[in-house]
Amino acid sequence: MNKPFSLYIHIPFCKSKCPYCDFYSARPEEDDVFDRYLAALCARLAVYGEKYGERLLHTVYFGGGTPSVFGAKRLCRVLEKVKEQFNVAENAEITTECNPADVDVSFFETLKRGGFNRISMGMQSANEAELKILGRRHTAETVREAVEAAREASIDNVSVDLMLGLPNSNLETLKSSIDFCAALEADHVSAYILKIEPGTPFAKQELNLPDEDGTADQYLFAVNELKKHGYAQYEISNFARPGKESRHNLQYWRCGEYLGLGPAAHSFMEGRRFYFPRDLEGFLNGNVPTDDGAGGGFSEFAMLSLRLTEGLQRKICETRFENGGALFDGVLEGCKHLPKNLIHADYERISLTAEGFLVSNAILAEILPG
Numbered sequence: 001m002n003k004p005f006s007l008y009i010h011i012p013f014c015k016s017k018c019p020y021c022d023f024y025s026a027r028p029e030e031d032d033v034f035d036r037y038l039a040a041l042c043a044r045l046a047v048y049g050e051k052y053g054e055r056l057l058h059t060v061y062f063g064g065g066t067p068s069v070f071g072a073k074r075l076c077r078v079l080e081k082v083k084e085q086f087n088v089a090e091n092a093e094i095t096t097e098c099n100p101a102d103v104d105v106s107f108f109e110t111l112k113r114g115g116f117n118r119i120s121m122g123m124q125s126a127n128e129a130e131l132k133i134l135g136r137r138h139t140a141e142t143v144r145e146a147v148e149a150a151r152e153a154s155i156d157n158v159s160v161d162l163m164l165g166l167p168n169s170n171l172e173t174l175k176s177s178i179d180f181c182a183a184l185e186a187d188h189v190s191a192y193i194l195k196i197e198p199g200t201p202f203a204k205q206e207l208n209l210p211d212e213d214g215t216a217d218q219y220l221f222a223v224n225e226l227k228k229h230g231y232a233q234y235e236i237s238n239f240a241r242p243g244k245e246s247r248h249n250l251q252y253w254r255c256g257e258y259l260g261l262g263p264a265a266h267s268f269m270e271g272r273r274f275y276f277p278r279d280l281e282g283f284l285n286g287n288v289p290t291d292d293g294a295g296g297g298f299s300e301f302a303m304l305s306l307r308l309t310e311g312l313q314r315k316i317c318e319t320r321f322e323n324g325g326a327l328f329d330g331v332l333e334g335c336k337h338l339p340k341n342l343i344h345a346d347y348e349r350i351s352l353t354a355e356g357f358l359v360s361n362a363i364l365a366e367i368l369p370g
């Protein structure tokens with residue numbers, strides 16, 4: 001396999017911890033931790049550059065945590081090191097996540113000069129009461145100003161995150177958040193259903209959450225409403241204007257190779273999965289990743305493909321797996337008993353509908369080989 005690969009860089013710092021969040025992040029308590037982290041990332045980039053430096057790298061994504069708290073100059077320094085060590089494609093998609101509360105025009109100008117060309121803005125909602133419950137540091141106005149600042153700095157590929165099924169939310173509050181995304185002319189929207197993760201403050205609170213039907217209604221409403229505004233669904237939780245799909249995330253869902261650096265970052269390279277433990281101090285001290293076994297088998301490939309509206313395709317199965325046609329047929333057979341409103345299945349392609357995405361785990365358990 002020698003196709004282009006992707007690079008994920010985890011920036012595990014947040015100014016404060018949101019009460020629903022289960023991602024690995026730490027509060028930067030010591031002054032020098034950012035510089036130590038920068039040095040640790042550059043050291044890992046040198047190591048992996050030796051190994052994969054000749055391969056074409058076509059997307060780079062800085063996620064978190066909150067990459068914007070790391071500062072534009074450090075993000076650019078990391079990207080510079082990436083370019084020194086790897087064969088970065090001329091048209092590579094280079095994204096960083098940002099908290100709207102951290103940024104201004106000069107922040108984005110620095111990123112632009114450094115080579116970033118896409119921003120993923122952690123908006124979550126445009127409703128002030130919802131943002132407050134979520135413990136976010138920004139308001140809707142902050143998001144609007146942040147998106148305008150990115151555009152002023154000529155970074156014109158902007159994605160925003162939206163959360164569904166929030167406490168006290170309803171179709172009306174959701175509609176106003178979607179209208180807000182459209183008015184911003186965001187290029188891409190990621191819309192995730194809030195999941196209450198064990199061990200988070202939300203798990204211990206009495207929250208007025210919509211019930212399962214109410215959340216499903218919000219999801220289907222979002223799919224339709226976003227479509228009306230020109231955002232086509234291309235994955236369970238992702239929507240884009242034409243040509244603005246996230247190339248980096250497509251790499252994951254198409255079961256392509258990616259290298260992930262930073263505590264809690266996962267990788268899939270040369271048929272193996274591995275990850276760095278959720279341990280900042282360990283990463284700063286040069287720990288090595290933990291092997292997570294072989295990856296990219298048919299079930300995994302099919303499961304990822306079925307997250308996408310393009311679905312599982314016979315031709316791709318045949319190219320990728322020795323007995324790909326028969327494996328595809330096996331899945332097709334399992335689809336015969338499923339209601340048509342959940343799944344489209346024909347000789348060439350199998351794909352879930354929006355209603356099917358809502359119950360995708362149950363469908364996958366039924367149609368994929370164990």
Ligand code: SF4
Pocket residue numbers: 013014016017018021022023025064065066122
């Ligand atoms: S800013 Fe993002 S990563 Fe940090 S605590 Fe909040 S949701 Fe989690």
